[in-house]
Amino acid sequence: MKINGTEFDEKESASPDLLSPMERRAFLKLGLAVTGVFAGGAILSLTSAVQNAFASGGHAKKYPYKPHYSMLVYQNRCIDCELCLEACVKTNHVPKYGYRTAILEREAPKSTGTKREFIPVLCNHCNRPPCVRGCPTKATWKDEKTGIVMMTYHKCIGCKTCIAACPYNARYYNDERTSVDKCDFCFDTRLSKGFKTTACAEACPANARVFGDLSNPSSEVYRMVHQIEKTVWVIRPESGAVPNVFYTRG
């Protein structure tokens, strides 16, 4: 379509002044969420408001696993009581020198509000797990049914490529098992025996860790990831691993 000068002048302006306040607010919210301002700038943010930016399933358009196990962490609820860590150690026989899950601490002395926050971390059971790609003997593998990243201990040669490959420092070498060990969402010790949640999520008194099925609309994880009011993010999205542990505040 050819537009001459006169016609162009008659066109309605696209100035932001003409946008309704709601439209502007939604736009700003999206921008802040995408740039990670809500997360303090240190953690890149993803939000369900952005099409195809789901940490999981964004490329497949649908969730590849059923149930698609995942975890939602309410970061501000964690007070570092470490009951989750104790429960994990006890349930999964984790030795003193290792851990499957940890709580990291971030200080923000110049913050006008809370000066410190705690970040529970664990295996992110990534959809594109770099550990699984790197393992020479398929000792670590992605369960096709649940999406859990599993270990077959007797196949591990101890080359530690998976440890180096993990963006989340979620793996350690277990001398007793003569293998790398990691979180399996308590599959061996709980889920396979009929329990509905992980030991850490169950132990948390503040409900900071919510275990659930990302493909199930009635799951809290599903509801939180599929909304735009609150920012939901993942750690290190730039690694391309497509993780399944989500973070939010609230």
Place this chain on the structure above:
Amino acid sequence: MADNLTKATNATTDIRLLWAWQTVVNRLSGVGKGYYAWLAISSALLVAGVAAGIHAFVVGYSHLYNCTREVPWGILISTYVFFVVTSTGLCLVSSIGHVFGSKDFMPIAKRSVYLSILTIVAGFLVIGLEIESPHRMALYNVISPNLTSNIWWMGTLYGAYLMFMAVEFACLQFDRHKLAMYAGFLGVVSGVAAHSNLGAVFGMLTARPLWYGPYMPIYFIASAMMSGCAAIILFTWLASKVNREPIRGEMAKAIDLTRQLGILMICVIMFFQTWKIIAGLVGGELERETFLTLLTGQYAFNFWTLEVLAGMVIPLALYILSRGTNMKMLFWGSLSMIFGIFFMRYDLVVVGQIVPAQFEMGVNEYASLLPYTPSPHEILVVLAGFGLVGAFFLLGEKIFAAHRVEAHDEETHAKKLTVLETAEKTE
């Protein structure tokens, strides 16, 4: 009739073995005291290192090696990289002559192929004493292979590489030059594939921005050529001392060409490194922090003095100043380069991990550099690798008669005839 034939065949085999044994004994006896002293030192290093490695394996590597969850790869991985890079380099540089037909490179072929076998075996020895369960590797690499894993491809291709190089060496010994050429070609192909996969072991770790990208496989191949040139010159000079034969004639010409290739490869690596650093400094926080650690931080001495000065500047200067004729200068340049390259590998592996991969999260746990210093056991295993190369280099110089191309064959032939004639007369 058949019995007589079998007896005759056995007798011939016995005679040949006897001849081979006599030849080896003759060649190893009557050598200077210095030779035996170096052989003893190298062997002692090999034995002590292997003992230390086995001790650590039995007690548990976590107790005697200093690698941690955050720094899972230490000096043993970097030493493995060092040896296999050298091996690939020896294979590539020597192949210019006996595989791709540039006759001027021919005199260095036999020794280079032999050394490429030694250095890859040294690499396997070191990594064998680093991997927690190497016995499982032998089984599950075969029955449970992961074709997306660079480690799997690297291991498999290096296995093939070792086999081809061994066949090539055997063919060169028995003057089957055409067969040697084919084996050598397959060695080059599998070596390049294996070595670029080793680069990809690092280069495909998306969680580690310092390593991630196509740079590593490319850099590893270029770097191998540089190492190969240094190793050829160094060992040719050492061999001339061991055998008390000056480097001259065709060999001197081949060394000069290797020197010229070496100069080119040093410049290529300098160019690569410069852009890697400049690009890294404008990258993410993690990359920037890593390069600052190397340029101005804890590893600045390693970088400027060992990597840049010893590994590149001194060798480049000496290679140029030698004009290809001053062998002593070439030797010191090569020694300095190999010394520097060892630390290049160390820094690549270790500095790539000591800045925590989760640094950008801004949490207290990942706010500072992670500690790693090699333990005495780790250092001993490293020395075992050097001991193996040293001891078998010295033995090889005598057993394979200085890896000579022509003279060796005439001498062998003459001796073989003498022994056979003597045996016939006795019968």
